[in-house]
Amino acid sequence: MKQPPFPSDTNELYLPGIPLLAPIAGHTDLPMRLSARRHGCRYAFTEMVDAGSLVFGNHKTNSLLIARDPSEEFLGIQLVGSEHDILAKAAQIVNQHHFDVLDFNLGCPAPKVAKKGEGATFAVKRPDEAVRAFEVLVKNSNIPVTAKTRIASETDPEPTVKFCLALQNAGAQAITIHGRLMKNFYSGPVFTGIIREIRRTLTIPVIANGGIMTQPLHDKLLLDTECPNAMIARGACGNPWIFREIAQKKIQPPTLREFMDEMRLHFEGMMHFYGIENGLRICRKTLLEYLRGRGFPGELRASVSFLNSVEQFETMMQRIAEGPSPRYYQMLEQNPDMERRLLP
Ligand SMILES: Cc1cc2nc3c(=O)[nH]c(=O)nc-3n(C[C@H](O)[C@H](O)[C@H](O)COP(=O)(O)O)c2cc1C
Missing domain, CATH: 1.10.1200 (Non-ribosomal Peptide Synthetase Peptidyl Carrier Protein; Chain A)
Structure with a gap:
C-alpha cells in the first residue's frame, strides 16, 4: 500500500494516527511482519530479544530474531534484561545492526521473565533500578531508546505517571503503555484514563496499547487516551488486514x-x-x-x-x-x- 512520506520537520518518531505492530514473542518474526506490511503496516518491532541471549547466545537463533528484510521501512528491536553490563553490550550489538528504535521491555508478565526480575516485575517491584537499567541502554545506544510498560494501578495514575516521567528524564523518546495490570496478563478491560493521564503529563509521545481488535476499537483507544498512536498486538495475529482497515477508516475484512x-x-x-x-x-x-x-x-x-x-x-x-x-x-x-x- 502507498505510504505517506516520513516527517522531516518533526522530532516525533511516529506519524500521528499510524498504528504500530507490537513486539509479540513467538509471532512478530520476519514473515509475520512482511504479511502485515503487505497491508500497510509501517512501524513494527522484533519479538522480545533477551539481552543475555543476544550477547552470549546462539548465533543462528539470534540472527533469526533480529533479521530485517530490506523492504522494511521502520523496524524497532525490543530487548529485555536487567544487568547493566549485559544491557550495555546488547545495545552495542544493536548498534552494529540496522534498527530504527531500541525498545526496552518493562511490561512482560511471563513467568520466565518475572523469575529473573525483568519485564513488568522490574517496573513494578524495582522501578528505580529499572530506570537506571534504562539509562544504561540510552548511554550505549546510537538510536532512539523507548520503553514499553504497563499501568501500575487501575485507579491511581500517580505510580505509572511517576515511573514514566523518570523514564522520560532518563532519555526515553517514546513510551508505550499497555493499559492492564501485570497480574491480569492480557485479559480484562484496558484502563484508558490512566494512559490519558500519562499522555497529558509527558512531553514525549505516548503510545496506547491494549484491546485493539478492529478499526473502530483503534480509533476509540486514540480518542479515549488522547494518544497520537496506538499499538496493536493480538488484533493483528492472523489478521494483517487490520492495518488496511485503520488506514481506510472502515471495517473491511478480507474476501x-x-x-x-x-x-x-x-x-x-x-x-x-x-x-x-x-x-x-x-x-x-x-x-x-x-x-x-x-x-x-x-x-x-x-x-x-x-x-x-x-x-x-x-x-x-x-x-x-x-x-x-x-x-x-x-x-x-x-x-x-x-x-x-x-x-x-
Ligand atoms: C503471546 C504474546 C506474546 C507477547 N510478547 C510480547 C513481547 O515480546 N514484548 C512485549 O513488549 N509485549 C509482548 N506481548 C504483549 C503485547 O505486545 C501487548 O502489549 C498485549 O498483548 C496487549 O495488546 P493487545 O490487547 O492488542 O493484544 C505479548 C502478548 C502476547 C499475547
Missing part, C-alpha cells in the same frame, strides 16, 4: 480469495525463512490464528495442530476454499456487533 492468498504467502514466507522442517512446526499457531473466528469447522482447525507436510497444507487449503460454514455468514447478519473477519 475468501484475499484471505487464502495471504495465508499462502505467509506460509511460504515461513517455509523460506525457517526451512521446511522448522517452518512446518512453527507455522501451526500462525495458521490457527488465521482460522480463528472465521467460521471454519473445529476438525479443520484441529488438523492444523498435526500439520506435517506441505501436501497437508495444500489439502487444508482445498478445504478452506469451500468457505466457512454457511452459519458463519448468517451469524454475522444476525449479530451486527460481531467482529467481522471474513467476507464471502
Whole structure:
C-alpha cells in the first residue's frame, strides 16, 4: 500500500494516527511482519530479544530474531534484561545492526521473565533500578531508546505517571503503555484514563496499547487516551488486514480469495525463512490464528495442530476454499456487533 512520506520537520518518531505492530514473542518474526506490511503496516518491532541471549547466545537463533528484510521501512528491536553490563553490550550489538528504535521491555508478565526480575516485575517491584537499567541502554545506544510498560494501578495514575516521567528524564523518546495490570496478563478491560493521564503529563509521545481488535476499537483507544498512536498486538495475529482497515477508516475484512492468498504467502514466507522442517512446526499457531473466528469447522482447525507436510497444507487449503460454514455468514447478519473477519 502507498505510504505517506516520513516527517522531516518533526522530532516525533511516529506519524500521528499510524498504528504500530507490537513486539509479540513467538509471532512478530520476519514473515509475520512482511504479511502485515503487505497491508500497510509501517512501524513494527522484533519479538522480545533477551539481552543475555543476544550477547552470549546462539548465533543462528539470534540472527533469526533480529533479521530485517530490506523492504522494511521502520523496524524497532525490543530487548529485555536487567544487568547493566549485559544491557550495555546488547545495545552495542544493536548498534552494529540496522534498527530504527531500541525498545526496552518493562511490561512482560511471563513467568520466565518475572523469575529473573525483568519485564513488568522490574517496573513494578524495582522501578528505580529499572530506570537506571534504562539509562544504561540510552548511554550505549546510537538510536532512539523507548520503553514499553504497563499501568501500575487501575485507579491511581500517580505510580505509572511517576515511573514514566523518570523514564522520560532518563532519555526515553517514546513510551508505550499497555493499559492492564501485570497480574491480569492480557485479559480484562484496558484502563484508558490512566494512559490519558500519562499522555497529558509527558512531553514525549505516548503510545496506547491494549484491546485493539478492529478499526473502530483503534480509533476509540486514540480518542479515549488522547494518544497520537496506538499499538496493536493480538488484533493483528492472523489478521494483517487490520492495518488496511485503520488506514481506510472502515471495517473491511478480507474476501475468501484475499484471505487464502495471504495465508499462502505467509506460509511460504515461513517455509523460506525457517526451512521446511522448522517452518512446518512453527507455522501451526500462525495458521490457527488465521482460522480463528472465521467460521471454519473445529476438525479443520484441529488438523492444523498435526500439520506435517506441505501436501497437508495444500489439502487444508482445498478445504478452506469451500468457505466457512454457511452459519458463519448468517451469524454475522444476525449479530451486527460481531467482529467481522471474513467476507464471502
Ligand atoms: C503471546 C504474546 C506474546 C507477547 N510478547 C510480547 C513481547 O515480546 N514484548 C512485549 O513488549 N509485549 C509482548 N506481548 C504483549 C503485547 O505486545 C501487548 O502489549 C498485549 O498483548 C496487549 O495488546 P493487545 O490487547 O492488542 O493484544 C505479548 C502478548 C502476547 C499475547
